[in-house]
Amino acid sequence: MSNYFEIKDLKINFETSEGIKNVININELNLHKGETLGVVGESGSGKSVLAMSILRILPSPPALIERGEVIFKGRDLLKLRENEIQKVRGKDISMIFQDPMSTLNPVFTVGQQIMNVVRHNKHLSKKNAEEEALKMIKLVKLPDAKNTLHKYPNELSGGQRQRVIIAIALSCGAELLIADEPTRNLDVTIQAGILKLINELKKELKITVLFIANNVNIVFIVSGRVAVLYRGKIIEVGTSQEIKRKPIHPYTRRLLGITPVDRKISNLIKADFKKEISSDDFACSYFCKCEKRMEICKKNSPTLTRVSNTHWVNCHRAINREVDNESSSISH
Amino acid sequence: MSKKSIYFNVLMKRKLETLKEYLYLLKQNKLTFAALIIILFLIIIAIIAPIIAPFPSHIYGSVNPQDKLLPPSQVYLFGTDEMGRDIFSRVLYGTRISLLASLTSVVMGLLIGVPLGLMAGFYSGFIDEIIMRIADMFLSFPPLLLAMAIAAFLGPSLQNAVIALIISWWPWYTRLVRGQVVSIKEREFVRAAHAIGTPSWQIMFKHILPNCISPVIVQASLDLGGIILTLAALSFLGLGAQAPIPEWGLIINTSRTYFLKAWWYGIFPGMAIFITVLCFNLLGDGLREVLDPKTKKY
Numbered sequence: 001m002s003n004y005f006e007i008k009d010l011k012i013n014f015e016t017s018e019g020i021k022n023v024i025n026i027n028e029l030n031l032h033k034g035e036t037l038g039v040v041g042e043s044g045s046g047k048s049v050l051a052m053s054i055l056r057i058l059p060s061p062p063a064l065i066e067r068g069e070v071i072f073k074g075r076d077l078l079k080l081r082e083n084e085i086q087k088v089r090g091k092d093i094s095m096i097f098q099d100p101m102s103t104l105n106p107v108f109t110v111g112q113q114i115m116n117v118v119r120h121n122k123h124l125s126k127k128n129a130e131e132e133a134l135k136m137i138k139l140v141k142l143p144d145a146k147n148t149l150h151k152y153p154n155e156l157s158g159g160q161r162q163r164v165i166i167a168i169a170l171s172c173g174a175e176l177l178i179a180d181e182p183t184r185n186l187d188v189t190i191q192a193g194i195l196k197l198i199n200e201l202k203k204e205l206k207i208t209v210l211f212i213a214n215n216v217n218i219v220f221i222v223s224g225r226v227a228v229l230y231r232g233k234i235i236e237v238g239t240s241q242e243i244k245r246k247p248i249h250p251y252t253r254r255l256l257g258i259t260p261v262d263r264k265i266s267n268l269i270k271a272d273f274k275k276e277i278s279s280d281d282f283a284c285s286y287f288c289k290c291e292k293r294m295e296i297c298k299k300n301s302p303t304l305t306r307v308s309n310t311h312w313v314n315c316h317r318a319i320n321r322e323v324d325n326e327s328s329s330i331s332h
Numbered sequence: 333m334s335k336k337s338i339y340f341n342v343l344m345k346r347k348l349e350t351l352k353e354y355l356y357l358l359k360q361n362k363l364t365f366a367a368l369i370i371i372l373f374l375i376i377i378a379i380i381a382p383i384i385a386p387f388p389s390h391i392y393g394s395v396n397p398q399d400k401l402l403p404p405s406q407v408y409l410f411g412t413d414e415m416g417r418d419i420f421s422r423v424l425y426g427t428r429i430s431l432l433a434s435l436t437s438v439v440m441g442l443l444i445g446v447p448l449g450l451m452a453g454f455y456s457g458f459i460d461e462i463i464m465r466i467a468d469m470f471l472s473f474p475p476l477l478l479a480m481a482i483a484a485f486l487g488p489s490l491q492n493a494v495i496a497l498i499i500s501w502w503p504w505y506t507r508l509v510r511g512q513v514v515s516i517k518e519r520e521f522v523r524a525a526h527a528i529g530t531p532s533w534q535i536m537f538k539h540i541l542p543n544c545i546s547p548v549i550v551q552a553s554l555d556l557g558g559i560i561l562t563l564a565a566l567s568f569l570g571l572g573a574q575a576p577i578p579e580w581g582l583i584i585n586t587s588r589t590y591f592l593k594a595w596w597y598g599i600f601p602g603m604a605i606f607i608t609v610l611c612f613n614l615l616g617d618g619l620r621e622v623l624d625p626k627t628k629k630y
Contacts, residue, residue, distance in 0.1 A: 055527050090529030097527075102520035107542040109346075116538065117528055150346050168528065 003071060005031035005176060005208065010068030012046075012053055012232075015061070023049050023063075024232040027304055031176070036202060036209040038223030038240070040216050040255065046232040047212045048098070051180045053078075054210075055095055056085050072176070090121055094174035098181045100162035104153035110137070110164050111149030114171055121172040136167040139204075140197060159190035163197065170205065178210045183218060195221050216255055220244055225310070228252050231285040234304065238311035248313045250290050284316070292317060357622045364618025367611040374608060378428040385421035392576045401594045411596035413586070419597065422578035423604050429579050430608065433490065434559040437497040438552050444498070445505025446541075446548060452506065453513025454536050464510065467503035475500045476562055483571040490579065493572035497559055508551055512544030519543075546623035550616050557612030564605050580605050 012024035024046045031037050041047050052058045054070055054077065070077040072093065077085060097103045105113060114133040118124055124132060130149075137145040140163040153161055162182060169177060179198065183191040199222055202209055213219050219226055219240075226243045228236040228251065236249045247253045272288050283301035287293055296316050304314045358365050382388050386409075390396075396416030404411045410419035452463040470478065482496035516522065517540060525535050564581030566572035573579035575586070580601040587598035 057523060057526050086529055086531065088529075089527055095524070095527040097520055097524050099520055103524045105521045105525070105539050105543070108538075116534075117530070120531075120534065121529060150343055165524070168524075172528070 003030075004033040004073065005210075006069070006071040007054075008069040008071065010050075010053070010070065011066040012049060012058075012068075013064045013066050015064060020064075022232060024053065026050070026068075026232070026234055029227060029234060029237070031208055031210060033208055034202075034206060035225060036211055036223045038219030038226045039210065039212045039229055040219050040226060041214065041229030042255075043214060045229045047214070047229055048180055049232075050229070051095065051178045051210070051212055054178060055089055055093060056080075057089075090117065090169075090172045090174060092174060093176045093178065094169040094172065095178040096162075096165055096169050096180060096182045098184050100158050100165055100182075101185060103165050104161055106153055109150050109152055110156070114149075114164075114168050117168055118171050132171065136171045137164070139170070139201070140164070140167045142167075157190075158186050159193060162186065162190075162194050166194075166197065166201070170201065170207070174207065176208045176210065178212070180212045181214065182211075183213065183215075191218065198222055228255065233285060233314060235286070235314040236312070237304070238308075242308065242311045246311075248307060248311075248318050249286075249315045250292050250317075251286050254291075354622055358618060361618050361621060363614050364621075367614035367618065370607065370611045371615060374427055374611070375431065377424060378431045381425045381428045385418075385424050387418040387421045390417040390421045391425045391578055401590060401597070403594070404596050410600040411594065413583075413594075413597055414590060419583070419600055422583060423580070423601050426578045426580045426583065426601060426604065427608075429490070429573065429577065430560045430563065430605075433494050433497075433563050434556050437494055437501060437559045437563075438555050440498045441501040441555070442505055442548070442552060445502035446509050448502070449506040449509025450513055450536055450541060453510040453517060454532070454540065456514070460510075463506065467506045470500060470503040471507065473500070475504075476565060479562060479566060480569065480571055483566055488571045488574060490567075490573040490577060493563060493566045496566070496571075497562060501555065501559070504555075505548060505551070508548060509544055512547060513540055516540050516543050547620075550620040550623060553619055554613060554616035557609040557616070560605065560612070561609050 007026055007029040009028075010024055010026045011022065013020045014023050029037075039047055039050065049058065049063070053063075053065065056077065058065075065078060068078065072088070077088065080088065104110070108116070111130070111133050114136055115126070115129040118132045118136075119126070119129045122129075122132070133149060134145055137148055142148050142160060142163050148156070148160070148164075153164070156164065166182070177198075182198070183194050186194065195218065198209065198211070201207065209222070211219060211222050216226075220243075223240055225237065225239050227234050228243070228249065230251050236243065236247065236252045243252065244256070247256055269289055282288070282298050284290070284293075284297040287297050290297065294316060300316070302314050302316045302318075304312045305318050306312050307318055358368060377384070382391070385391060386407075387394075394415075394417060396412075399408070399412050399416035400414055402408055402412045402416075408418050408420065410423060413419055413422075448463050448467070452460045452467075473481075478500040479493070479496040482499055483493050486492035486495060522535060522539055525539050530539070560580075563572055564579070564584070567579045567581030568585045570585065573582045575582065583601040584598050584605075587594070587601075590597050
């Protein structure tokens with residue numbers, strides 16, 4: 001495996017009034033150069049925290065990085081000094097945020113914002129920066145580039161804003177783009193446009209993308225590989241095809257909506273809820289909601305186990321090779 | 333047409349449009365528009381006061397006992413004072429003093445208060461605590477009382493009164509700006525700027541400051557009036573401008589003795605204070621409406 005980008009043994013805790021809570025606990029996550037890795041998970045599973053921890057923009061009093069390494073091109077980002085990580089931000093790794101409505105500064109025109117970033121990071125003259133800005137606007141396929149440059153964010157629609165944000169993120173020549181739910185708050189047709197754009201830009205600029213979303217289907221559109229995040233843990237990694245056709249972990253299967261909720265299990269979950277048993281009490285964090293839980297799940301926490309060359313699952317069922325027959329019979 | 337001129341044209345066109353929109357909004361509010369016109373008029377008066385004053389020599393010295401305490405007439409529009417000086421000339425010149433003093437105080441207050449507020453809000457924690465506790469110290473006294481104490485300590489003069497006003501006014505801006513910064517700091521675009529590698533000073537001045545400046549502009553325009561009033565109060569109490577400076581508050585103070593005999597002596601400078609302060613307050617309210625989209629009425 002190439003070590004273009006690697007997350008090793010990352011553990012992030014949040015200090016809350018109820019004590020320290022573990023938010024991220026990832027043993028291993030790799031990104032190959034030029035690929036798109038999708039990270040899916042429900043809200044609160046730690047997707048955004050993961051994204052922000054890579055660029056070290058987590059607000060530090062509540063968040064504490066206990067241990068771990070984030071290796072990008074042989075350098076551990078977590079150990080860099082503040083002025084060194086400052087140079088990585090934007091130039092090597094860039095990020096698109098969730099909400100296109102609030103990611104642009106309302107008091108500057110789109111052109112000024114791109115020029116600001118370009119001038120600072122590339123040390124260009126004002127005129128060159130203007131040309132660069134125009135080039136970026138054209139790159140993200142915004143119509144009427146010259147006029148758009150002089151528009152304020154409030155004059156643009158959500159999709160247009162997201163395109164501008166992508167333009168800004170890529171304006172300094174970043175190789176790795178972290179897209180943190182870039183299609184949230186956009187309607188479906190606009191989503192498709194943005195996804196298409198990201199796919200095209202990826203090919204055109206040969207960038208690597210870490211794509212975060214809470215919608216599995218969106219992730220399948222853009223990603224070659226998919227990692228499923230649940231309660232801060234990677235529970236399944238594989239190529240899109242593998243995850244789509246042969247999901248193994250019960251959570252992934254439910255995420256894909258291919259298993260109807262068993263009445264017996266849902267009663268079980270309700271009973272657990274009444275008894276105030278939380279998954280924290282058990283070794284496997286999915287224990288409480290798992291339809292196929294076993295005795296072993298209570299005591300031993302599962303580890304990421306290899307199923308095929310590219311497919312890894314964090315479940316005892318996979319370890320025991322008890323992959324049920326259903327998964328192989330299901331085909332979409 | 334060359335490439336550059338196209339950019340330039342578009343930019344100018346858009347700037348003109350924004351200006352037009354502001355003017356439109358100001359015109360919507362008739363009172364504010366009137367206030368703006370009057371203030372512009374006052375500024376012109378302040379600049380050309382020595383030229384248009386009918387008796388320039390009366391502004392400072394000059395004693396004409398034969399004309400003392402004359403009621404308003406065609407020669408002396410606002411009448412004369414106990415030394416026979418033309419009150420109209422003195423009030424006109426007083427515009428210059430009051431406007432200049434209040435502008436100096438507000439600008440200096442902003443220059444001190446705004447950066448401190450920015451720093452306090454941006455670097456929360458220790459720096460925030462120190463700046464805000466010092467500001468709280470100043471804020472715990474009523475501004476007039478504090479200004480009086482400082483002016484009395486420095487010795488009564490117009491300059492010292494202005495210094496006293498600056499010292500008692502900056503913490504208000506600091507507190508205002510800090511509150512804004514704390515909320516804007518958490519906005520998504522600040523985080524995005526951080527993620528793209530923008531250094532903190534640039535985030536502070538380019539992203540946060542322009543977003544929190546509109547309430548500061550409103551407050552400053554209201555304070556322009558407030559400071560004229562406070563300065564007049566200080567002069568009235570003998571802690572501000574000293575005779576023979578034609579400061580409005582001071583003229584009113586000297587007029588007290590002759591109030592029953594010569595009503596015109598105190599009334600006209602009083603009116604001048606009233607109109608100026610009223611106009612600045614109306615302008616401040618109007619600006620609030622223009623700058624804060626939530627109160628837009630159209």
